[in-house]
Amino acid sequence: xxxxxxxxxxxxxxxxxxxxxxxxxxxxxxxxxxxxxxxxxxxxxxxxxxxxxxxxxxxxxxxxxxxxxxxxxxxxxxxxxxxxxxxxxxxxxxxxxxxxxxxxxxxxxxxxx
Amino acid sequence: xxxxxxxxxxxxxxxxxxxxxxxxxxxxxxxxxxxxxxxxxxxxxxxxxxxxxxxxxxxxxxxxxxxxxxxxxxxxxxxxxxxxxxxxxxxxxxxxxxxxxxxxxxxxxxxx
Numbered sequence: 285x286x287x288x289x290x291x292x293x294x295x296x297x298x299x300x301x302x303x304x305x306x307x308x309x310x311x312x313x314x315x316x317x318x319x320x321x322x323x324x325x326x327x328x329x330x331x332x333x334x335x336x337x338x339x340x341x342x343x344x345x346x347x348x349x350x351x352x353x354x355x356x357x358x359x360x361x362x363x364x365x366x367x368x369x370x371x372x373x374x375x376x377x378x379x380x381x382x383x384x385x386x387x388x389x390x391x392x393x394x395x396x397x
Numbered sequence: 398x399x400x401x402x403x404x405x406x407x408x409x410x411x412x413x414x415x416x417x418x419x420x421x422x423x424x425x426x427x428x429x430x431x432x433x434x435x436x437x438x439x440x441x442x443x444x445x446x447x448x449x450x451x452x453x454x455x456x457x458x459x460x461x462x463x464x465x466x467x468x469x470x471x472x473x474x475x476x477x478x479x480x481x482x483x484x485x486x487x488x489x490x491x492x493x494x495x496x497x498x499x500x501x502x503x504x505x506x507x508x509x
Contacts, residue, residue, distance in 0.1 A: 327499050
């Protein structure tokens with residue numbers, strides 16, 4: 285049983301560019317949450333997708349947007365990249381929006397130059 | 398509102414010594430509490446969780462944590478550290494549909 289898979293594993297972009305990160309949830313999971321983990325910090329909640337809609341959102345600007353597909357996979361898009369967007373982006377999946385049993389992927393390391 | 402504070406960003410112990418990582422929480426509703434471990438260049442792995450059943454929770458790799466409501470604490474312990482325990486540890490809180498809120502993390506170093 286594959287767990288949560290994320291792609292790509294590493295990405296290098298320049299300021300002002302746009303980036304798309306992808307996530308496939310664990311089998312049987314229908315909810316995807318995205319977290320940003322800056323160097324030396326704990327993960328910060330970006331948003332959660334369930335039934336193809338954004339259900340919760342953390343304190344992130346509109347430059348951060350997402351999408352969930354009918355097969356429950358999800359994308360995180362970041363526009364107009366800033367140096368401060370450099371971080372590890374983690375995807376987590378669960379069932380029925382509940383956060384009591386989150387499974388995390390290995391993350392995408394984004395570097396903005 | 399919910400929040401988590403991890404006391405000590407770095408903890409260093411000798412192999413075989415007791416591991417104690419501290420976590421205090423703030424929550425306006427009965428919390429669910431978690432400890433996650435993160436090894437270098439990897440995602441987060443759940444060590445253990447408290448969801449209002451037994452206050453002493455046992456997890457993987459010999460770790461355990463005790464929920465103390467009176468102290469608003471959920472400290473993580475392991476009787477005897479192993480070199481493979483060296484990693485970053487995160488305490489987190491949530492309840493129901495609320496987002497998972499993480500502490501800043503504690504980096505555990507284990508030396509021979």
